[in-house]
Amino acid sequence: THFGYKQVAADQKEGLVADVFHSVAAKYDVMNDLMSLGIHRLWKRYTVDCSGVRSGQKVLDLAGGTGDLASTFSRLVGSSGQVVLADINYSMLSVGRDKLRNQGRVGNIEYVQANAEALPFPDNHFDLVTMAFGLRNVTNKDNALASIFRVLKPGGRLLVLEFSKPVLPALSKVYDAYSFHVLPVMGQLVANDRESYQYLAESIRMHPDQETLKGMFESAGFEHCRFDNLTGGIVALHCGYKF
Numbered sequence: 001t002h003f004g005y006k007q008v009a010a011d012q013k014e015g016l017v018a019d020v021f022h023s024v025a026a027k028y029d030v031m032n033d034l035m036s037l038g039i040h041r042l043w044k045r046y047t048v049d050c051s052g053v054r055s056g057q058k059v060l061d062l063a064g065g066t067g068d069l070a071s072t073f074s075r076l077v078g079s080s081g082q083v084v085l086a087d088i089n090y091s092m093l094s095v096g097r098d099k100l101r102n103q104g105r106v107g108n109i110e111y112v113q114a115n116a117e118a119l120p121f122p123d124n125h126f127d128l129v130t131m132a133f134g135l136r137n138v139t140n141k142d143n144a145l146a147s148i149f150r151v152l153k154p155g156g157r158l159l160v161l162e163f164s165k166p167v168l169p170a171l172s173k174v175y176d177a178y179s180f181h182v183l184p185v186m187g188q189l190v191a192n193d194r195e196s197y198q199y200l201a202e203s204i205r206m207h208p209d210q211e212t213l214k215g216m217f218e219s220a221g222f223e224h225c226r227f228d229n230l231t232g233g234i235v236a237l238h239c240g241y242k243f
């Protein structure tokens with residue numbers, strides 16, 4: 001049946017995503033810097049600037065991987081706050097935990113292996129949920145948005161940083177060439193792993209554009225939804241509130 005087919009495809013996606021992140025975990029940070037020419041740091045800084053996070057708050061960095069955002073939030077919420085770095089992938093989580101411990105980020109940060117589609121946290125718990133470059137890997141994005149909505153406090157904010165659709169056709173062409181031709185070769189040369197970076201390019205191509213994702217936020221119940229294009233729409237930051 002159609003349903004049966006979709007089910008198989010979904011299972012395969014989960015397995016594929018797991019393999020990709022197990023295999024890139026050790027080289028993830030250096031590849032990030034290399035592939036984005038360091039610009040991912042600016043995108044993440046912009047995300048933190050938009051977070052409105054304050055001392056004492058509870059923050060969930062979902063699909064947090066090696067913990068760049070979680071590290072900054074741990075500093076900002078202070079000892080009375082709480083940061084949870086959650087990721088489905090044990091390899092990414094342990095690379096992140098080692099990195100943050102080496103940075104001295106301890107005491108207010110916890111590590112949880114969890115699927116964004118079924119978060120193991122109480123209702124109305126977090127002031128802020130961030131998800132950077134994670135949503136496009138999730139099999140059922142609507143389930144993930146519903147699950148995030150549930151764990152946010154009323155008044156809480158969701159920020160999703162994700163690849164999106166470049167606004168200028170010319171930029172789109174250059175960017176396509178870069179992601180389909182340059183990225184897999186870089187993956188091969190630096191991480192000896194062409195396929196994972198091929199997957200990266202394909203998953204970016206498949207991800208919903210700015211307006212579609214905004215509509216998905218609204219369907220999940222988020223309000224005052226908006227997005228900012230960064231680097232010409234190569235990346236977008238979507239923001240929504242639970243009231």
Ligand code: SAM
Binds near residue numbers: 021086088114137
């Ligand atoms: N947020 C980090 C950053 O911006 O550097 C890591 C982003 S990395 C490209 C994507 C992460 O999403 C991986 O660590 C992967 O394991 C995680 N992920 C994929 N599917 C997930 C799911 N269903 N639930 C939670 N995390 C997931």
